[in-house]
Amino acid sequence: MSQSGAALAALRVLAVDFDLGGQPYSIPPLPASEWLEVVWNFEDEPLPFLHLLSDDEQADIMWAMLGGTVTVEELAQRCREILAAVSGRRWWEADRLIRSSAASWGYIGGELTRRGVDLDKVSLAAALNVIYVICVLTMTADERKKFDFELSVPPVNATPEEASAAEAESFQAFLGALGPPPSSPA
Numbered sequence: 001m002s003q004s005g006a007a008l009a010a011l012r013v014l015a016v017d018f019d020l021g022g023q024p025y026s027i028p029p030l031p032a033s034e035w036l037e038v039v040w041n042f043e044d045e046p047l048p049f050l051h052l053l054s055d056d057e058q059a060d061i062m063w064a065m066l067g068g069t070v071t072v073e074e075l076a077q078r079c080r081e082i083l084a085a086v087s088g089r090r091w092w093e094a095d096r097l098i099r100s101s102a103a104s105w106g107y108i109g110g111e112l113t114r115r116g117v118d119l120d121k122v123s124l125a126a127a128l129n130v131i132y133v134i135c136v137l138t139m140t141a142d143e144r145k146k147f148d149f150e151l152s153v154p155p156v157n158a159t160p161e162e163a164s165a166a167e168a169e170s171f172q173a174f175l176g177a178l179g180p181p182p183s184s185p186a
Contacts, residue, residue: 009088009125016082020061021070027052027082032127033119035086039098047072049079076157088125093151097128097135108134 016027030052042048050058064070080091087094101108111134112119112127119127136144 009086010123010129011126013121013123014086016085018078018082020075020078021064023060023064025053025057025061030124031120032122032124035124036098036101036119036127039095040102043099043102047075047079049082050075086124087128089128090152090154092155094124094128096151097131101131 013029013031015029018025018027027049034052038048038051042051050061053061061070061075065072065075083091083094089097108131112130115130117127117130136147139147
């Protein structure tokens with residue numbers, strides 16, 4: 001996701017429109033609290049965002065899967081795209097931040113409250129930006145590099161295109177960290 005796309009995702013709570021099996025669907029504008037809740041409540045499900053659709057839409061998708069017009073892989077990919085769109089991050093980075101924040105919610109939730117972040121009003125992208133800052137605020141530079149690396153490593157179920165894009169971006173970040181090349185003698 002581009003820097004501007006990530007920034008725009010954090011600005012406001014928006015609906016997410018998507019196509020699945022030739023049918024249009026829409027997840028209504030939902031605040032961060034709803035997105036976090038659905039991932040935490042359905043933590044063992046790889047496709048938790050189905051629960052954000054109406055009962056009729058969920059039934060339509062299930063029938064499409066039974067009829068073979070929608071595959072589990074297609075549905076999983078669409079859920080990943082939805083998470084990337086609403087989080088302003090790669091889907092696996094958002095997923096890791098969401099799931100790992102649950103384990104430390106006593107601290108993270110308290111810090112969000114102390115900072116005045118109302119999860120019922122902000123977008124998931126904005127909430128994840130604050131959660132990330134809370135996580136790295138007390139880290140040393142080396143700890144942060146390790147945290148960022150672990151967050152950014154594509155999982156095995158990332159598409160080859162997603163993995164290649166992530167690797168290219170990581171390489172560019174590595175080159176940027178090295179600084180400019182030494183000037184050659186004249």
